[in-house]
Amino acid sequence: MADDVLLRLSKLNASYGLAQILFDLDLEIARGEVLALLGRNGAGKSTTLKSIIGLLPPRAGEIRFRGERIDGRPPHVIARLGIGYVPEDRRIFSELTVEENLGVGRQKRRADAPYWTPEGLFRLFPNLAEMRRRMGGRMSGGEQQMLTIARTLMGNPLLLLLDEPSEGLAPKIVEEMAETIRSLKREGLAVLLSEQNLRFAGHVADRAAIIEKGRIRYQGAMRDLLADEAAQQAFLSA
Numbered sequence: 001m002a003d004d005v006l007l008r009l010s011k012l013n014a015s016y017g018l019a020q021i022l023f024d025l026d027l028e029i030a031r032g033e034v035l036a037l038l039g040r041n042g043a044g045k046s047t048t049l050k051s052i053i054g055l056l057p058p059r060a061g062e063i064r065f066r067g068e069r070i071d072g073r074p075p076h077v078i079a080r081l082g083i084g085y086v087p088e089d090r091r092i093f094s095e096l097t098v099e100e101n102l103g104v105g106r107q108k109r110r111a112d113a114p115y116w117t118p119e120g121l122f123r124l125f126p127n128l129a130e131m132r133r134r135m136g137g138r139m140s141g142g143e144q145q146m147l148t149i150a151r152t153l154m155g156n157p158l159l160l161l162l163d164e165p166s167e168g169l170a171p172k173i174v175e176e177m178a179e180t181i182r183s184l185k186r187e188g189l190a191v192l193l194s195e196q197n198l199r200f201a202g203h204v205a206d207r208a209a210i211i212e213k214g215r216i217r218y219q220g221a222m223r224d225l226l227a228d229e230a231a232q233q234a235f236l237s238a
Contacts, residue, residue, distance in 0.1 A: 004030045004031045004032075005028050005029070005030055006029055006030055006031045006033075006065065006066060006158060006159055006190050007027075007028065007029045007052070007063070007064070007065050007083075007159055007190070007192070008027075008028050008062075008063075008064045009025050009026060009027040009028070009048075009052070009061065009062070009063055010026055010061055010062040010063075010064070011024045011025070011026065011060065011061040011062070012024070012025040012026075012027075012048075012051060012058055012060075012061035012062070012063065012071075013025070013058060013059040013060040013061050014047055014048075014050075014051045014056055014058050014059055015059045016047075016056070020059070020214070021044050021047045021214050022044050022047055022048060022051065022058075022214045023213075023214045023215050024061070024215070025044075025048065025061070025211075025214070025215070025216055026216060027048070027209060027216065027219075029159070029190050029192055030190065031158070031188070031190055032185060032188050032189070032190055033185075033190050033191075033206050033207065034181060034185050034190070034191045034193060034204055034205045034206050034207075035190075035191070035192050035193065035205060035206065035207050035208070035209065036193045036195055036201035036204070036205035036207070036208045036209070036222065037049075037192060037193065037194045037195070037209050037211060038195055038196070038198060038201060038208055038209070038210045038211070038225075038235075038236060039196070039210055039211040039212055039235070039236070040196065040212070040235075040236065040238075041196065043211045043212055043213065043214070044211050044213070044214040045163070045164075045194040045195075045211055046088060046163050046164070046194060047214075048194070048211065049085065049161045049163050049192070049194055051063065051071075052070075052078075052083065052085075052161060052192075053075050053078055053079070053083060053085040053161060054070070054072075054073055054074055054075040054077070054078045055075055057071070057072050058071045058072070065078075065081055065082070065083060065159070066081070066082075066158075068081070070083075079107075079155060079157075080107065082110060082113055082156070082157050082158040082159065083157055083158070083159045083160075083161065084152040084153065084155050084157035084159070084160045084161065085152065085161045085163075086148050086149050086152050086160065086161065086162050086163060086165065087148075087163050088163040088164045088167060088194075090141075090144050090145060090147075090148045091148065092136040092139075092144050092147055092148055092151070093136055094135065094136045094137030095135060095136070095137065096135070096136055097132065097133050097134060097135055097136070098128055098131055098132045098133065098134055098136065098139075098147060099118060099132045099133065101136055101147055101151050102118050102121065102147075102150060102151055102154050103118075103154075104151060104154075105150075105151035105152060105153070105154035105155050106154045106155070107154065107155040107156055108156070109156055110156050110158065112158065113156045113157060113158045113188075113189075114153075114156065114184075114187040114188055114189055115156055116153045116154055116156055118132075118154075121150040121153060121154070124150070124153075124180065124183060125146045125147075125149075125150055125180070127143060127146060128143070128146055128147060128150060131143070141168060141169065142169045142170060142173035142176075145165060145169065145173070145177070146176075146177075146180070149162070149165070149180065153184075157189070158189070158190060159189070159190045159191075159192065160184065160189055160190070160191045160192070161192050161194075162181075162191060162192070162193045162194065163194045164194055164195060164196065165177055165181075165193070165195075166195065166197050166200045167196075167197075174197075174200060177200075178200060178203045178204050181193070181204040182203075182204055185204075191204075193205060196236075198225075198226075198232065198236055201222065202222055202225075202226050205222045206221070206222060207219070207220065207221055207222055208220060208221075208222045208225045210225075210231070210235045210236065212235050217234075217235055218231050218235060
């Protein structure tokens, strides 16, 4: 990959107690690229994202962001460097309004990252604009997912980690989510997308990596994976 590598994982190993989940993981993502990390349930996708953001300190290996080692640092420090994380379980503040949730995520402007304001995010997420004073607890699952992404963008990240963003959402909301990710790419944001839904990933990702039992088994252009039925059958079928 060219010199525009934003994030590099090298020989990454991670464990929960005595149970090792990731084994010598190598992965790269470039500026402005959407990379889909695909795999079956329990393959290690979420663990990879948690290791990057610091929620699960790696057992061995390196994580470099913009050339700087970040493995072992606490999550709030990593976030301030320009990595945003959207967990699968959303974690919005149910007793705060949409606007107040956005305020919680605010960070300083970065010279080389897209700059987001509430009004800019309301243009990206028109549904949120119509409910800016609604309590988070009174929103649907899809609306909460949009709010979680919007709140993370208020940190003006260079890299966005999305954990299973299409999981449990209605088809129309999934289509809106895909358009959102494409819009973020146009803004220059890099996105690392953890997904099981190959069709969804195929609409948004430039490249794909498949993880199986904690090891990367496949890497290539998304268009090549979509044409490779053997790889899909071997690594992604139920």
